[in-house]
Amino acid sequence: MIIHHPLLGPRDAQEFTYLGDASLIDRPDWQAEHAVDRFHDYLYLRDNPAGEHRELWFHEVGDRSWLVVTRNTLTHEITSVELARDVARSRGRSK
Amino acid sequence: MTQSNRLEGGQIDRSRSFDFTFDGKRFKGHPGDTLASALMANGVRLMGRSFKYHRPRGVLSAGSEEPNALVELRSGARQEPNTRATTAELFDGLEAKSQNRWPSLRFDAMAINDRFSNFLTAGFYYKTFMWPAAFWEKLYEPMIRKAAGLGSLSLQDDPDAYDKGFLHCDLLIVGGGPSGLAAALTAGRAGARVILADEDFAFGGRLNAETFTLGDASGPDWVAATVEELRSLPNVRCMSRTTVIGGFDHGIHGAVERVSDHLATPAPGKPRQILWRIYARRTLLCAGAIERPIAFANNDRPGIMLGGAMRAYANRWAATPAQKVAVFTNNDDGHRTAIDLIAKGVRVAAVIDVRADAPRLADCELLAGAQVIDTDGRLGLNFIKLRLADGSERTIECGALGVSGGWNPNVHLTCHQRGRPVWNEAIAAFVPGTLPQGQSVAGAATGDFSTYAVLRSGTDQAVVALSDIGLEAKAIDLPQAEDAPVNLTPFWHVAEGKGRAWLDQQNDVTVKDVKLAHQENFRSVEHLKRYTTLGMATDQGKTSNMGGLAIMAELAGKTIPGVGTTIFRPPYTPVAMGTLGGRSRGQHFHPVRETPSHKWAKEQGAVFIETGNWLRAQWFPRPGETTWRESVDREVRAVRGSVGVCDVTTLGKIDVQGTDAAEFLNRIYANAFAKLPVGKTRYGLMLREDGIAMDDGTTARLAEDHFVMTTTTANAVTVYRHMEFARQCLWPDMDVQLISTTEAWAQYAVAGPNSRKLLQRIVDPEFDISNEGFPFMACGEITVCGGLRARLFRISFSGELAFEIAVPTRYGDALIRRIMAAGEEFAVVPYGTEALGVMRIEKGHAAGNELNGTTTALNLGMGRMVSKKKDAIGSTLSEREGLNQEDALALVGFRPKVAEEKVTAGGHLMTTTGPVDAAHDQGYVTSAAYSPILESYIGIGFLKRGAERMGETLRLVSPLTGTDTEVEVVSAHFVDPEGDRLRA
């Protein structure tokens, strides 16, 4: 596969390490009510769609950016690639 | 041996001869020959035996689709089973053996199977061999296994080298026949980066096999001129002997270049084959078409072959399978075989055309509306038996029969990403359907079979493909060329005839087998394939699948596309495993990581051990020491008695900087880090988000905004990645910067009561490393040996007074020599990973065996370290009940009741009174060693409620190793439990 890195352009997926669903960005608040349940859902449950999937890839043999890749799990077609840091910020994550 | 069946002309170099042997018999051939063409020229028709019935078989095709003519090529360690004689290029001294026969190809004892073929129908083995139960493995299966397989491996290490590489292009053209050449010329002239790949050693495809002219030139001459121009273009890479084996995601293709297979042995340092990974912006498939046979009774005798192959042998290789041949066809193209063979002076007995209205095209007898209903000849064809249009029978004597059932576009590569081909009624064949992104198809692979049409689509499709990527190209001027339409009446098998009619010649699947599969409800195309093994042989059914589908369609009352197709999967043709492995062989399977003291340790005669990719000194034997234990015991005693030095560079080191570095570490580690003072080091326990221990190590604070973290050797990469995840994805606005410095610094542990005294001779005097000036867990940047920058950490894994000292790696070798020289007075010893391991077990420190991915902080006795007052990765989920059970495992130590008895790592703990089984398991020993200090074996491990069971006697059972030892539960801190020594 080829991932179009937002900074570096097309790169072979072999340079990357895969983590999983991009929802892993949305780490719950440790002080929230039912934090254990929230963490359980966050860590263990997956949509696992057959179709478009937003997922985290790490450019390990590269610039060490974490990327959010939108990829179709039926065809492997990739429709968008973003820097995970930007996605995290856009989802309200900060410090 | 004379080349009795060699004809005039052809593209072979008659000025030179090659000697070769087949089954020990000597023959001669010429450059340009394949093994098959050379054997054919020498009058050899019998080349192999089939898989199940051991039927005598000859060549069916003239290409990589060959199911029959498979040989063991070369000998010794280079023996290469199942090699297609049809693609094996002849070289001087070539050796080939037939396979799957005993004692000889002509007299094969296993041919008895053929007599019992009625019992050995599709799937018969599922219905029998069940009684008595024990006989399957003892009798039946060994029998079946012995008969299995075709050729054999030598079982010697493959002596050849393989290589890999990466290529980039605008347009990858798969296939160098007329359409591929036209496309390459189009794209090449336009300046595009082109790769033209063809599996053959000669470009030209069918132009080499036919007698067509292009404009004024003969086919081969046009090819030569075109290739010459292509080779002159710097932007075109012409790769013959290169098979594109598969199309993968996003335009990546795999291709195998056979660099040295046409040589007796590869030149020194040169690879046998290269696996290329081709990154193509666009791909044009010009893979041509493959002819298909017609099934009829006993259609598998040597001499019966595809019509197109027969004329390829005649035209390209000047060889004929027999002096008198016949042709059996359902289409006009079949007649070309007769025309061409007649032109070559071969007698063509008749053209048998199933079509009642067949045109008379060749200058020989035409039997329109006739069918071949049987054949005769034990090891090669002698007679064919016909049913004529008027219903009468006739027998014709001939040594070969060219069979033409039409052509199947070679859609293989269009389907590798699970595209399905679509049915084209006009040619009664599947043509490409939905294509993978970036791929287009031209030439015969689309179902256009005339020479002019394939040239036209080659150049036109190249223009379109390039315009897709913004490159402008012009169609080339096409020469005048043959432009005949396809005239064909679909005809798959002759219904008449008592004998078996073969579909898959290699796996011996007949029309009857398909009928039986249908009868037993194995009707889905995948069930058909799996039940009968149709198309599962080394040719993957390139010439047989269509026939099977057609017959199933007939039986099921469906159309052929209604039955479906099996899935084409890579590789297009089988690929040597060595090629896929490439350079990663033997010692170079994975890169080696050497420590800074490697060279020195080697000089000392150290024994090395793999630790991941690192090579570490395991121990340093001394003269007179006969066992590793002697060396390791000595090293441990020396450290605990005076001082030793150990290379600990392999521990991961991550430089953490930034104004939020402290808070960041506070969230990465389960224990508190925010308030670690500058100049101090702290042990940290890192959890995964699921609350399980991930890694541990010490982290030093060099400045307010600067830490150096150490990880275990094994987890250096994962921890670094995990921290980048936390930094970029969880807390993107934290001011933290990370970088690995693992191998930038050579780091040595200097341990033992005399370690300070030793280091005082290394560390420059302005740095106070006394216990007061540099207490336990201190750290700092210093200089050594007269001004070399260094880092010093007062940390201890051994439990002794100890330091770790680091200098830039290039000085690591000098430093170890200095330390050894400076320590002579204290009899300093180098120690390896074994002694390190013994001492950490004596101290009860957890390492990889304990941090096995299932242990919690609580298990490790560090439950209280997990701060509940802060957010750290893993802290929330570590609150779950399963991680806090009352009978949770706890890390404790074990000593045998009898000191000489061994403690077995991996042994399980049982009470002395209860049963010994899984249900009563109390825990297990993770690490064990002989402690020369305690003069006893010791172990550490996990025990249910371990902390409460000090002093209890347990059984340590290891039925696997045959040991059963009584052990006492003790503290894991065997040596210096109060830690006085390390604070000294």
Add this chain to the structure above:
Amino acid sequence: MHDMIALTALGAASAQVDTFDGLRIAECPYWALASLATRSGHGAEIADAAQTFLGAPLPGVGLCADAVPFHAFWTGPDRWMIEAPHDSHEDLAARLKAAVGDAGSVTEQTDGWVRFDATGARCHDVLERLCNADTRRMNPGTVTQSRIEHLGCFLICRASEHFSLYGPRSSAHSLHHALVTAATSAL
């Protein structure tokens, strides 16, 4: 000054050079390296400080900057590697840190890496056996990362027929073996 003798990554006192028809592969131990990373919100300051220190602006994505005696190349978002002669700049990291102050994080990287330079008309024929970088299309003054023999490496195009390859120092022998094997195979 100390008198400690440095070894090259290949474990010798001096650099290894291998020559082939159309290619020279040389170990280059004579360079000091320091990484520079921007602290949050200090982009402008680091740019100024680096410009002052290096005499050239910090290079953009995938680019290098040359300003004798320095060479800088991009390694990731807001991260660079600075290269300088080891003889004169063994303390490169300290000097760089002094120059950028709290605007940047600086880490000594000198001995984290081994550098091999491949020069000659045939260098592409060998590099294509080693990594997936499209070296024939790389412009002088660009840098990319690639996987060579399972190792993560930097590949710097210094001129159309001159590439520097930085790989992990501990695997210098494996990397060297790969280079030589590929060169023998291809040339």
Add this chain to the structure above:
Amino acid sequence: MSESNGCAMRYSGFRVIKEALTGHRGWGPAWRDPEPQPSYDYVIIGGGGHGLATAYYLARHFGKKRIAVLEKGWIGGGNVGRNTTIIRSNYLLDGNEPFYEYSLKLWEGLEQELNYNAMVSQRGILNLYHNDAQRDAFVRRGNAMILSGADAELLSVEQIRARYPFLDFANARFPIRGGLAQHRGGTVRHDAVAWGYARGADSHGVDIIQNCEVTGFRIENGVCKGVETSRGYIGAGKVASCVAGSSSRVMALAGMRLPIESHVLQAFVSEGLKPLLPGVITFGAGHFYCSQSDKGGLVFGGDIDGYNSYAQRGNLPTVEDVCESGMALIPALGRARLLRMWGGVMDMSMDGSPIIDRTHVDGLYFNGGWCYGGFKATPASGMAYAHLLATDTPHETATAYRFDRFRRGLMIDEKGMGAQPNLH
């Protein structure tokens, strides 16, 4: 036991001979192709090995009637039809080992049970180790196996060399230092398992309905009443999902999110070769395991590609990685050719262990999360699932395979990789 409306016909050597002599006209269909009934007591979704085995045991051992297996495509077309055919029970953890050992025992009697020769071949499986830590872990595992009633033997290098002289003992980057053998492990002809269970289930009256895709669940007041399918609504007393790689897709129709990701695992077969590998062997220093089929092909595989996928195909880097490891272990393989590669969709769970459990919807049951180890589990999975469906209590060997183990922190993590499915 009733042999109600199935097309039962006893197979035997005698029968084969008789049919051979009479033109094979007597062989009937191995299973029927019935039209779906309006409703069943049990509807099993998924005609793979596990689904067919579940139906078989439900009918044969629990005496249940009115059972249907709904298959989207053709039976046996999922992972049972595309795996590397290995059976073994060499597990470490309490939650797993008894289950897999039970499965192995069921394999041992399978052919007589089914009257179908699935070629269960206990040729042995050997896991190599290359360092002390691996040895210690294997010792612990081997002991756990023996303590659970399974067999295990620790082999020395010399013992391994005697059986596999062509492994790289001389020049290996990671030398072989020993191995853990389970002699009762081995291989089974994978397609035959599906066909054998299908034939057995059919002969006990189970309706096997191919080309019938489930498109929805009818759930009323928290109770599952039946399924919508491409062939119409089918009512059901109990609905049992058993769809492996498609688990998330099917259960999403019931509004559930699972602790499962679907990943692609590639597998490979070489050209047919004369016998060289006597048993199953796994490399401990890379991703490679291999056996040789009764037809002579080397059947081998390695690691999953590592990314979520339903595409049933993988990519080149994994192929290369597997072959590099193969060459590192057996340098003679250089001249064997890889014939075919394929990819299956693996239901990778969050701890690498399966789930056989009820769901929060009454009457809806779930079996999945088999990762790439589902084939060897087929008999026990079928039996345990049938047990759960028939009695609403878990089978004694499958009590740990619950959904709530993640919430409660009772993961069954053989590899210790945590909640990252692609690492299991």
